[in-house]
Amino acid sequence: MQALTFAPPPPPNDQTEALRHEVRDFLAVELRDRPAQKRAESWSGGDPAFSRKMGERGWLGMMWPKKYGGHERSALERYVVLEEMLAAGAPVGYHWVAERQSGPNILKNGTQAQRDLILPRIARGELCFCIGMSEPDSGSDLAAARTRAERAQGGWLVNGTKVWTSSAHKADYMILFCRTGAKSDDDRHAGASQFLVDMKQAQQGGMTVRPIIDMHGEHHFNEVSIEDLLLPEDALLGKEGDGWKQVTGELAFERSGPDRFLSSFTLLVELVRELGPAAPERAAVAIGRITSHILALRRLSRSVAGMLQNGEDPALQASLVKDLGNSLEQEMVEIIRLLTDAEPTEAEGNPPYSVVLAHLILTAPSFSLRGGTREILRGIIARGLGLR
């Protein structure tokens, strides 16, 4: 059970706290007029102009080498920027996936040309990425993916369907997970690869993106059907057949950050505003409990950030942080709604608290699905415990 150890998180220092204040000053101006219901979108809310401004400040690709447009800063400095953005409800959605996992994947596995082409643009906040993993018959069981790339004249010929692809309608690139060979009898993870797909080009040659409207009435995710799409030779990301290893490496970045426990933070802020300092004891206890959970999660999450920086593989720890974090994000909504008599509604003209509450009630079910379901995460943890 050694695997469950969390390394001590890198300690804050003058530099990180100076950065924190720089970010806060920036946000105080940038978000001055951003209403609570927009802040509540958390990292689902995006604005390309905002992403560019973050890029100008040097707050994207912070840990990457300078030669790729990065800033060679520490995991903790990046963490500070992430958490300040999320706590303030900044519109970070445009670059979020690119900066969180696609960029690090390309940095680790990409060719020189891919790195040179893509990384500086992510660091400038110019690129939006989407994740092409899930399929109609392959959700939790990612290894069951059927989308297939075959070697063809001039590259790879791809056929299949991806689904639930967030931002595919806006994205510049997709990192596509698909089959390139056969599974072997003893390894159902064999024979998969990742591709770096230029979305504009692809949609002129065999890819169709159709919106799927979620139950909240929003268009975030899509169905992406791919028919005889010819990808150039150099679209392969990493090594042919290493897709499974690469995709699981990506998931450690995807699962451990503050985005996995701060999705409901705006609701807590609006509750505190609504109740005021004279709130009843019952509310103080409930708010204290939520706060106590956040403080423990912050420590765990910063620890994983430090482990990633040191080149360790905290996949198990990341799953644990996401599971604890998603449970809190969802529970927060249920706890908070009982602390006032407001009824949830997003209709215009209602007070921000009611609107934010409704927003979170209607989006919270997705928190323990996206990025790996609760049950799957717990399965990974159980494996780490030696039970599977």
Next chain:
Amino acid sequence: MTDQLADSAEKLFTAHAGKAVLGAAEQGVFPQPLWDAVVEAGFTAALLPEEAGGFGATVAEAMGLLRISAAYAAPVPLGETMLAGWLLARAGLAVPEGALSIAPVRTKDRLTLTRDGDGWTLTGTATRIPWARDAAAIAVLAEGPDGPAVALLPKGSFTVAHDRNTAHEPRDTITVEATLPAGAVALANTTAAQLRAAGAAIRTVQMAGALSRVLSITIGYVQTRVQFGRPIGKFQAIQQNMAILAGQSAAALAAADNATDALAGTLSPLLVGSAKARAGEAASIGAGLAHQAHGAIGFTQEYDLHYVTKRLWSWRDEFGNEAEWNALVGRAALEAGPDGLWPLLTAA
């Protein structure tokens, strides 16, 4: 904490805190050989500054030792002796040898100092005092004529009525009417709230240690207990519960580390309070899942699990339960207001 220090602690408790010792302690037998070994190893001095008799360990190392002792359910006043030494050293009083405790530990209990010639008289009653019957001395945070003062109350200068917690650890009532020499009293630069916070930090670390043991006992059990032809750990329902248990254990360890930081720093009530509350909640969830996974065997005197779970069920309430600390944390959040809430959390 260095691996070497951790190893030596593991060895010590493995050798001296076995089942027979734990069982006898529940019957009221103080485990003298275990205690002698703990003192001999220097663990009781680990939280003391060097000038007060410490050996230069960091606060994190001291708390690491305490966490390991709790994982073994070691039935000795290591945390209390550390806490008493901490209180005495902060007041500039010499730290005596032997087992120590602190008083009062309940918010409503008061011990009062009045002048008596060159010396002092200390009077009052304090309940739920850990290990009072076994302590060589008790460090008292008393109400003095000039504000809070720390007094060192030696064995024999108070009477003890036995009481205990759910794990049969001594939690006695002391009644004091003692004359103390001038040198046994000093002005305190520790408030009652700070002593309570330090006590809460100690219990948080202990809970994290005990819960990590609950996890390892339980994982071991579900891998060996066979039902329906396979180890019960192969059933997904069990696996999912073990993942929850592991998550609660990790959260408790993170809380303990936060509490340790607070103890090493300014004793931030927000950091300590949130940690005590979070670990307490983890204790409740974790102990419940562990017993469920064990079936009837875990409900027996014979099986080890109860030595740790019974401690968890008391430690979560001692020095303030989740409701008390969460209320304090929540008040701080409400007072910070919508714009101050996040800065409050990052400064904790």
